[in-house]
Amino acid sequence: MRILMVEDEKHMAEAIEQVLKKNHYSVDLAFNGEDGLDCGLSGIYDFIILDIMLPKMNGIAVLKELRKNGIDTPVILLTAKGGTSDKVIGLDSGADDYLAKPFPTEELLARLRALGRRKSELICDNVLKYGDIELNPHTLNLRCRKSDFKLTLKECQLLELLIHRRNGITSKDSIIEKIWGYDTDAEDNHVEVYISFLRKKLTSLKSYVSIQTKRGVGYYLTSKESAK
Incomplete structure (x- = not known):
């Protein structure tokens, strides 16, 4: 903590x-x-x-x-x-x-x-929602409509952080401090690897949600629902 x-x-x-x-x-x-x-x-x-x-x-x-x-x-x-x-x-x-x-x-x-x-x-009681995805931080379960993925702990922590910061951009430094801690040896490439993992799972779920990169600043979520 x-x-x-x-x-x-x-x-x-x-x-x-x-x-x-x-x-x-x-x-x-x-x-x-x-x-x-x-x-x-x-x-x-x-x-x-x-x-x-x-x-x-x-x-x-x-x-x-x-x-x-x-x-x-x-x-x-x-x-x-x-x-x-x-x-x-x-x-x-x-x-x-x-x-x-x-x-x-x-x-x-x-x-x-x-x-x-x-x-x-x-x-435990509340599922985090953004766009068409639902994240349960207690069970590490990511749901999109009727499909599910079990995330790793760090994947879940990263997605949870991005959902909480949905109205802003989250820097790599902030992600490292929050998920790995101040005394960690983790570097920017650790963040990039987990962002890649999450992007692949969102794509596999066919979610409208995607993780965007603002070069030199950080990451943020967007949701673009297809026309019905």
């Missing part, structure tokens, strides 16, 4: 980073709202831990901008403000949970686990 933590108190952020890493999370830190927004818009994170009181751009503004751009990553808001009105504003702006500082790290870990379970349940 990959986490983005946006917190301007560097010592606190680095201490929490170490705790999260010991619990097998991969963590990136941002120390102001503008950097946090840029990172969050990449769509590569499983969770975002977001402070409200931030320099350059406050956490509520960051959160609203993320949601406006279709980023549905679960967000836990952190703030020194514990009043009911602050919680309501945060949750109404699209936050999934709320923690008032100071807080025990055990509680943060418990909330991350709870959000993870909730996310897994949503994936």
